[in-house]
Amino acid sequence: MASINCIRQSNEKKMDQSKLRNEARLRQCFIDEASAILVDLEAALHKLDHHPSDMELVGRIFRGLHTIKGSAAMFGFEQLAAFTQNLEAAFNEIRNGRLQADSGMIALALSALNRIRAMLEQSTEGTPGARDSRG
Numbered sequence: 496m497a498s499i500n501c502i503r504q505s506n507e508k509k510m511d512q513s514k515l516r517n518e519a520r521l522r523q524c525f526i527d528e529a530s531a532i533l534v535d536l537e538a539a540l541h542k543l544d545h546h547p548s549d550m551e552l553v554g555r556i557f558r559g560l561h562t563i564k565g566s567a568a569m570f571g572f573e574q575l576a577a578f579t580q581n582l583e584a585a586f587n588e589i590r591n592g593r594l595q596a597d598s599g600m601i602a603l604a605l606s607a608l609n610r611i612r613a614m615l616e617q618s619t620e621g622t623p624g625a626r627d628s629r630g
Contacts (some may be wrong), residue, residue: 525566526615532559533608533615540604547596556604557586563611575614582607 506510543552546574560583568576582604 504515522570522618529563529566529615530612532563533612535559537605537608540601540608543596543600544601545600550590553586553589553596556589557583560586572574572614572618575611575618578607578614579611582611 528585536556539552539556539559543549543556546552553590560579564576567573567579583602585594585600589596589600594600
């Protein structure tokens with residue numbers, strides 16, 4: 496009986512380790528994808544600064560922010576998701592014509608992207624609080 500429990504515990508430990516490795520791979524995929532989206536967002540923001548009425552760019556920025564926000568929440572990066580949601584909400588206001596995409600807004604958005612990038616870097620370094628739930 497003791498050997499069965501030992502085998503069961505060993506199998507559970509292997510499953511837990513495998514699950515942790517899979518979660519780490521998925522988190523890294525999220526970080527890689529979010530980093531690529533940030534590059535695209537930065538380019539789109541610079542274009543938007545020169546073409547503030549380009550609603551296609553505004554939509555592209557909104558969708559990129561929405562993707563980062565949703566994925567961050569899914570992987571337990573609650574602070575990153577909440578921060579990104581604020582920027583996403585601002586671009587929703589621009590999409591709906593209630594806010595202008597002026598140079599001040601663009602500068603603020605670029606600064607926010609830098610903060611998002613820093614939050615992603617913290618999560619890869621294992622900084623306390625970088626990944627603030629489920630682990």
